[in-house]
Amino acid sequence: MSKFTDTFRNIFKIHELRQRIIYTLVLLFIVRLGSHLTTPGVDAALLTESMKNQSSDSLFGLYDLFVGGAFHNAAIFALGIMPYISASIILQLLGAVVPYFQKLQQEGEEGRKKITQLTRYGTVLISAMQAWGVTVRLLNLEVNGMPIVPDPVRGIGWVLSTIVIMTAGTIFMMWMGEQITEKGIGNGISLIIFIGIIARFPFAMLDEYRLIQAGQRSLIVEIIIFAFMFLIIAGVVLVTQGTRRIPVQYAKRVVGRKIYGGVTQYIPLRVNTAGVMPIIFAQAIMFIPNTVLSFFPNNEFLQSVANLFHYQSAVYSIIYALMIIFFTYFYTAIAFNPKDVADNMKKQGGFIPGIRPGKQTSDFIDNILTKITLPGSIFLAIIAILPAFVSAWGVTGQFAQFFGGTSLLIIVGVALDTLQQIESHLLMRHYDGFMKSGKIKGRR
Structure with missing residues (x-):
């Protein structure tokens, strides 16, 4: 235990590592904050009431898992980082069958930059389509005959503004993920998904305590x-x-x-x-x-x-x-x-x-x-x-x-990758890592 305590203290002795960790925590706090800010025009009280009977055994439940409850809250970050993940997967699959994308993958740094640019364009397109789907769902939700989106607000103006807000939310999260990867610690995109999943753990523990x-x-x-x-x-x-x-x-x-x-x-x-x-x-x-x-x-x-x-x-x-x-x-x-x-x-x-x-x-x-x-x-x-x-x-x-399932695999994988990067900073400055022998291995 003393070995782990010493290692934890060493982390904050290194100025650069300390700054990276604080920077990462601040951006992750913004991610969690945005997942609780309800989209303008939506009645938050009625929304909470309507979601009580919603089943998690659906695509909506799966999506809500990855965005840390933001979809459930109809928040400005309701789409999370998933449109970016979807665009990345689509381009990766296209790289296996389309010669143009295969060529980009083989062009080194220049090809990687082009793929990153295309992924961002794809993220905007997917985000806009999904945001439109969310507006349709919200307009159809009612509680005891009362609509989630009040009548004075309903209209094409609200739909367009909601699409813009949710799409901008996803782009902002994508930017924060890239900033964490560059200036923080760990893989930013993975950490955003990780923090959304792990945020449910305290509530799960509370349920067990109540039992x-x-x-x-x-x-x-x-x-x-x-x-x-x-x-x-x-x-x-x-x-x-x-x-x-x-x-x-x-x-x-x-x-x-x-x-x-x-x-x-x-x-x-x-x-x-x-x-x-x-x-x-x-x-x-x-x-x-x-x-x-x-x-x-x-x-x-x-x-x-x-x-x-x-x-x-x-x-x-x-x-x-x-x-x-x-x-x-x-x-x-x-x-x-x-x-x-x-x-x-x-x-x-x-x-x-x-x-x-x-x-x-x-x-x-x-x-x-x-x-x-x-x-x-x-x-x-x-x-x-x-x-x-x-x-x-x-x-x-x-x-x-x-x-088990997706939650556990993501938590373990992201935690290993992040700990590996922290350990690399420690070893680079001649401090001991987390283990007495050997080094922590990440997924890659």
Whole structure:
């Protein structure tokens, strides 16, 4: 414990690191503040009342998770940073199939700048479309016959102003994310999503405390639940950092009077190359049926179908798990190209011992990647369906989200990346890191 306390003190001894952390915290505070400022023209009291019966088992619930409750509050930051994430994913997928984007990805720094510019344009377009959808939803919400948006306010002027405000909110959050990455600590975009998710944790803990206080759960059972949660987090950290290292030997080259190469390096193939993306894709698709069927509350047949897609049903869990395994392989194939790795190795005079350069190297890497992706995908599937099982055991729904799924993977991944950057600053100035031996490894 004293080791951790000393490390924490050392963090604030370094002026630059201290300034970066304070800068990051200030911008994250602004993010949280903006998620509670209701959009002008919306009756906040009626909105709160209407949201009490809204189900989290829908696309709206998933979206609200990523924006830290801002969507639920119809705040100026209601869209969060998700339009930027969507634009980034679209451009990444286009890079796998469209030659123009493939060329940009191979052009180095200039190509990266062009892709960043296109991502920003895409963010504005997606934000405007989503903001328009939010205005339509708000105009249709009523509580006891009273509209959420009062009659004097309703109109094309309010719709246009709301679209502008929410789009500007997303652009401002995108700017803050970039500023955190450049002048703060950690990845700004990831930290904005992280702070939105982690903000729910105190309320989840409060729900658990109320259960104990009301006598509905014993303290021993609560301790067991927290121990189980600790083991799950440890497993997620282990798999997130897990890699299969492939040795690469570089031949010696004589350039002038210097000798280059002749060393052994490693290609780290991650057990979970796809990260959290398979769960996001699968969850978004699995929530579509309930989102659509929620518009037909009086149809008994459709509601019986909706029950099959409830997140605690066996049918939902099986289909959900299979989709995650599929998307893990799909996204891994997009994110990591063995052929490009083999070609780069060949150009630099590198080779895997016992494997011929070129196609055989590509096939060898692809074979290993396929094998290690299987346990990684199965682990992701188990983590994704764990909240449903934990909820069935009596854990409150809000607290169950931190036992697995998208929330836990994002929290662990972002925390590891941020701690790795802090540790790098400490080691650079000859201070000890967080661990007695070795260094913290991030996701990348």
